Amino acid sequence: MSAGFATAAQPKPKSALGRFFSAENRYLSPLFITLILLVGNLSFGLLESFSRTLLAIGTALVLEVVLGRWFWGRIPNLASAYITGISVGILLRSPEYWPYALCSAIAITSKYALRVRGRHIWNPSNFAICAMLVLAPEFVAALSIQWGNTVWPMVVIWVLGAFIVYRVQRFHITAAYVVSFVALALLRTLVTGHAFLAEVAPITGPMYQLFIFFMITDPKTTVTPKRAQVLVAILVAVAELILRLAHVVNAPFFALTIVGPAAMLVEILRPKPPSLYRPA
């Protein structure tokens, strides 16, 4: 085998832009979510206060460092913790400070505490927000209406978000969920008799932008095969349908926190087919 043949078989080197918008770029998602935060806050005053969001981010980063050192013996890459902290800072709403710190702490700690065969099974911020909604509803709510309802900032985020999840090869998850949601909204209309626009309204809100671009696409807590990822996204939408028909206000969060780990467990615990290749 010639060197020239070998060279020709290698993938074409990516441009700087290509490398930037690629799955290997661990800072793409943090950059994007920071952009959402800035667009949201500068255009609409999205945040209760920057200090609460900074508290959430700071708690997530500090705990990731401490628990990473404890658990792995090294400081992990902090991009994931940053996303967790900023997600909590945006998605959680409370006039108090402590829920932001606690929610971030639960999110990060859950990554180290709730593990099956070495993998954590819950999306950290999703698990933590659900925990807060169940345990401290007097003090917290999830982001639902605290964002402008005008179209253009949302269009920018949707287009940019879709482009980025496409580049990091998760677009099929987002698309499967969105298509399922809209189809099931039609079904809910038939069941409830409410206007279709009323049933489809939630997905036009800000909370879903984070949900569909960051939560359900989280590589660490989604199953591996592409078809299974699509199936899980559809199942999340179906679970959400059931919860919505039961009038659960924060249905998407709870749907993901039920379906996501179940799917992970199936993948983790299912007997593996014998590998064709065994190392010598």
Added chain:
Amino acid sequence: MTPSNSLRQILPIVFLAAQLAFPLVYKRMEARGKAAVAGDPSTALARYGFRFQESAKAAGIDFTHAAATFDPKLRHIMPQVASMGAAVSIVDFDRDGWPDIYVTNSAEGSRNALYRNLGDGTFRDVAADVGLADVNLPGTGVSTGAVWGDYDNDGFEDVLIYKWGKPELFHNDGGKHFTRVTEQAGLPPWVNANSAVWFDYDHDGKLDLFLAGYYPEDVDLWHLKNTRIMPESFEYARNGGRKYLFHNLGGGRFEEVSARMGIDSRRWALAAVAADLRGTGYPDLFVANDYGVSEVYFNEGGKRFREAGKETGIGAAPKSGMNAAVGDVLNQGRFGIYVSNISEEGVLVQGNNLWMPRTGTSGANIRYDNMATAMGVDLGGWSFGAQFGDLNNDGFLDLYAVNGNVSLDRNRSYWYDYSKVAGGNRAIISDAANWPPLDGRSLSGYQQKRVWINDGAGQFKEVAQFVGVTDVYDGRSIALADFRNRGVLDAVVANERGPLLLYLNTVSPDNRWIELELEGRQSNRSAIGAQVKVIWNGQQQVQEVSGGSGFCAQNQRRLHFGLGKTTGIDKVEIRWPSGKTQTIAAPLLNQMHKAVEPS
């Protein structure tokens, strides 16, 4: 697995369990704290220095608010759309020295009531006799509130009745009758208003009027052209009613000058209050908006208003503002501003706002911080009206807030469907046709009211249930007044689709008080805008005569100061709107004093 590996894995689990347990522990500690302030009305006097007793029927007040019924296109959400209109304001309309009560009704053809205080603990409705009852005739809209002010300085308080409909101005003819003067005054034909304030913004000695629209003024809720009348956003809406500033020209005529004076907003205003927030001598204007941020208009020497919400910090986080009341909460000679919002467990926890001036800032550079959570007055349910007043005469302003939105079926909530649409895009939320039917469900109904007592050190304690405030009606408007001229603040509460409540207050006689009734001469005769500082025992408290505050409400004109167990007052300083100052040295305790502006 080595022991260290086990420990490595177990410790995060223990840590997580501790975190998950934290909210439960926190709530338990809070409950313990509340138990410490518990008690019942029989012990309230000893514990808190006051107690309320609801006494409307015994006092001859039998008034139940009836809600409006709008265009059938809104039938599916009627109780939610027609959820405002119960309002109460206090006035001594006949100058007999006893505060009277004016209360609005909102069904088409229903009558408003004017309860004349007979001075013997009872009231009699004289609205029909004096010409203030029949103001909700079909085709003219229905009442949402009333504010009193002597716009022609004849010594008798006139009244603006604002409506979702045609605003009406009535002249008080010597306390005997009221004459409708709307057309002469030049008021607009239709305003869907939820707030109005009398104030003399330019210090010309004549009361001007701020009137704030909620729905746009081209919306006739009984005859809708279409159903696209709702806010375009739950927290960023700018498609509400316009604002009006009527400059009093004298002779019963007003000129609309809002644009010229720099007031140009189409936010959904629900409450307004005017007070000198910066010590300039001129009244600033604070507007609490539903579906958005509050606005504060700084008065530039009576020449112009400048909206300063963002720069002061007040206009940062949008909520559902429904109340505007000012009070010298910490006896520092500076006003805090209380704005009520919505809090519903697990769904929407906005928290109410108590905007306190930041230490070290003042004048043009004043900044505000929301201290509601830190001071313990943030969670009040779906809050509406609130007023500051020293309920136990201990020398610190307490806070009485009413709440509850729509109380229908106790066991079925509309919140899920409400939140479904509220977060949607403008095209969806703004069309009432997209809103799911209410179908007899409650939306934050049957809520317990809040009576927060101020410890003077920056903390409030909630004691409503223990001092006798136990109703769960849909509270809208609250006003405070000393109905028996005994030096205690009673409360009157207007409830939507509910009875008018009169909470008579009993206060520990150990605590002293003083009341001041002011009459302007060069300044407007109602003395609206006059600031009074009472100085005693090294303490001071500032209050300002108001032309409307709270939610669709107005307290008694007379100023009430609790003084604790003091044995004397050093002095009282009055700053009249004209700029004149007056000092009353060592006024007697437990007295109502009259002060006339010196010539």
